[in-house]
Amino acid sequence: MSQEKESFRDSIATIDEEGHRNYIHPKKPKGRFTRYRTFVSWILLAVFIVSPFIKVNGNQFLLFNVLERKYSIFGQPFWPQDFYLLVLSMIVGIVFIILFTVIFGRIFCGWICPQTIFMEHVFRKIEYIIDGDRNKQIKLSKQAWNAEKIFKRVLKWTVFFLISFFISNIFLAYVIGSDTLIQHIKDGPAEHMGTLINLVIFTFVFLFIFAWFREQVCIIACPYGRLQGALLDKKSIVVAYDYKRGEGTAGRHKIHKNENRAEKGYGDCIDCKQCVLVCPTGIDIRNGTQLECINCTACIDACDAIMDKTEQDRGLIRYASEDNIADGEKFKFTGRIISYIIVLTILLTILTTLLFSRNDVEATVLRLPGQMYKTVGDSIQNVYSIKIINKTNDVYDDLKIRMITHKGSVKVIGGQINVPKLGLDEKTLFVTIHKKDIKDSKEKIKIGVYKDGKLIETDKTNFPAPMKIN
Secondary structure: OOOOHHHHHHOOOOEOOOOOEOOOOOOOOOOHHHHHHHHHHHHHHHHHHHHHHOEEOOEEOEEEEOOOOEEEEOOEEEOHHHHHHHHHHHHHHHHHHHHHHHHHOOHHHHHOOHHHHHHHHHHHHHHHHHHOOHHHHHHHHHOOOOHHHHHHHHHHHHHHHHHHHHHHHHHHHHHHOHHHHHHHHHHOHHHOHHHHHHHHHHHHHHHHHHHHHOOHHHHHHOHHHHOHHHHOOOOOOEEEEOHHHHHEOOOOOOOOOOOOHHHHOEOOOOOOOHHHHOOOOOOOHHHOOOOOOOOOOHHHHHHHHHHHHOOOOOOOEEEEOHHHHHHOOOOOOOHHHHHHHHHHHHHHHHHHHHHHOOOOEEEEEEEOOOOOOEEEOOEEEEEEEEEEEEOOOOOEEEEEEEEOOOOEEEEEEOOOEEEOOOOEEEEEEEEEEEHHHOOOOEEEEEEEEEEOOEEEEEEEEEEEOOOOOO
16 A cells, blocks of 8 residues: 555544544444344443352352452462462463454454443444434534533433443452341441442443543554454454455446446445444444454444345455455464464363363462471471461361371471361471481471361471481
């Protein structure tokens, strides 16, 4: 393309030539992809709303309580000691999104991203109901502040606020737990001002994003959008305009009755600009792949509707790669894609193995800081602390601590070891080993935790002793 044709990349549709905000009023999309996306959005919204209230074995289905360091994913509780699993899960998710992007472009943004789901399938739909479609919205924004405009603005912002407040409550349930949130609601806001303040903050954040900032999140703020330039290539399947078919030899042209477009060299694009009017980020997909495109398919539905009316084949705008449009090349797995698949498979194997090998009870034995070994007759004694974490909803009562690698005694100070469900217990241990059984000044020992005579957890630690044992 010439520099003139590429000039559209010098600015974004949401900013005018003077640098002021240019509000986008997309036309309401209709078509098969819109129906599919709406159906997907219903499922995702339902999952978002009910997930914090579903319990699996007494655990919240999804919980991310960062403040109290309590996490639950798919009903499985995770402690700070399991943080490496969360990090590995995030890495797996990132690699999966990268692989998905390399193959299918920014389809995640258009179909699954929470920003798009809430914006296009909740707030935008409400706006269509109250303000009307594109033309009515533009007319309303330009007209004077009369009774009609004041009523619609107050009504829309009130509904937006209430929905933002509802979303904030659900969001907070993921953070502090649904049981805690419900209890705070029953107690009343006066009893939990901290919760109320957090709710208000979250509410205004969501209101700001979905009522004012809107598509700017995808264009300016979203880091995933910035990755497109590095991840996409000519083989990636994206929402693309078939310029060969659309331009022909004489370019796009308005349609006229009884004209022979093929004879004049016109392409199938009749320059109706419907693909531009329905775009939620205000771009012209006919200019090629652009950073602002979120692959929402609104332009596909709009173009297909025009193709039907003009009795032409659908697919002028479709899911395709640049190589497919330019050379008719079909999708195939490249070395880059295969490499990502191998990495993802390895990470998933490691994560699965670690998840299935994770113990329900975890014990950590540490020497008390500042304490030296002590000679007791023919034996050496050291003092330790043991912390036992119960990651289940079962209660572990009367646990026993024994030596595994050495003959010796373990005395528990502080009473019986009882670990409540999803809780922990911490005790002090006096470990005594006979001198003749000690071979090194930093002897390695293994201590076991037993329940009803069954070994349920072990931990290794050092056992300091004199340099030479006679």
